[in-house]
Amino acid sequence: MRVPGNSKYVKKINRMAVINAIKAHEPISRQQLAEVTGLTAPAITGIIRELLDMGIVIEVGLDKSTGGRRPINLCINPDAGYVFGVEVTRFESFVGTCDLKNDPTDFRTLKIDMTEPKEGIKELAAAIKRFMNEERYKKKTFLGVGVAFPGLLNVPEGIVKRSINLGHNWDTFPVKRALEEELGMHVFIENNSKASALAERWFGGGTGCKDLVYVNLGEGISAGVIINDRILQGVHGHAGEIGHMSIQEAGPLCNCGNRGCLESICGIPAIMRMAKAELTKIPDDDPLKKVWLGKGEFSIEDIIKSSCTKNSYSHELLKQAAVYIGKAIANVINFYNPECVFIGGKMAAAAEYSMDVIKSTVRSHAFPVIALSTDIQISSLKEKAGIMGACALVLRDLFKPDSDMLEDVEQAFSK
């Protein structure tokens, strides 16, 4: 345990306070930093000298003079380090990267079969290494890899407990350790919906709010809840499983073993099942029926696409789903009173067409004062939310008072 009086620890905390103050107020002078952090001018001078040597901070010209010598402004050096984000799914993993200041970029899709954890991790790590070794990144220092993972996780120990998306081979698999061994760098894991909530907070519509909920509508349904700027984990890290909110007393059987869960009615497999069962009853001139008559099959994308035609079968089907989703969101906002709810995941594209239904259902089922004060919107991060959240996991750790990653930056710059 770290003792608060330990001078090395105090130094680390002060250094991080200065870094965070620069990040929040840049460009900023040494004098302004002393005012913002409450540290003395000599302390600021010492810390800044260190951060300049480490390459984390750069001097960027002169501020306006308030009489006397014009002070030099300081900024975070975006090039001091890079982080890598991965979102894992069964057959495709999505990756991207960002520096210390800018939003993630360079998004790519890797076709990797992740049904077998050991082989999957080896292949994923090899692909990440190839990416980092490309000419444009060769001289960059990667500080860590964040991984957004589908399923129930033990985050502190980096272990998968259960992943319906990836299958039972992943039960109890130490994903963090396995990746760290392959890559030789820090790896941070988080459930994909919780990581997406973090992405909204860092890079999306939630940069100004400390209390938000991200609802992930996909194969499964789950949420990431951020309260007072912390991801709500619960005692075992399973908080946010709104897909298993009981919606219909004797509804369809769910993956969890219960009946009538939200996910068993509004998850992608449930919607596909319902459309397939009702297809024969749909008129031939319906857009979805036309797809089926033409190809002999249809996908969830076809349902989403045809749902933009008012009165079409898909429109009505997804409107029905939107009522259930609205009820679930009403319950969630009654519990947590977030400032904003972001709807993301593959089905968010469909939610765009039925947003009025979702909002009116929330209004009629949530406590009125809470409903009125909650903004509900479609996530602007779209399919990038998982990767961006994975990058944010690393950045969040880097800017923590007791982060060890600054030493990595220092080492890289002293080479």
Ligand SMILES: [Zn+2]
């Ligand atoms: Zn369930």
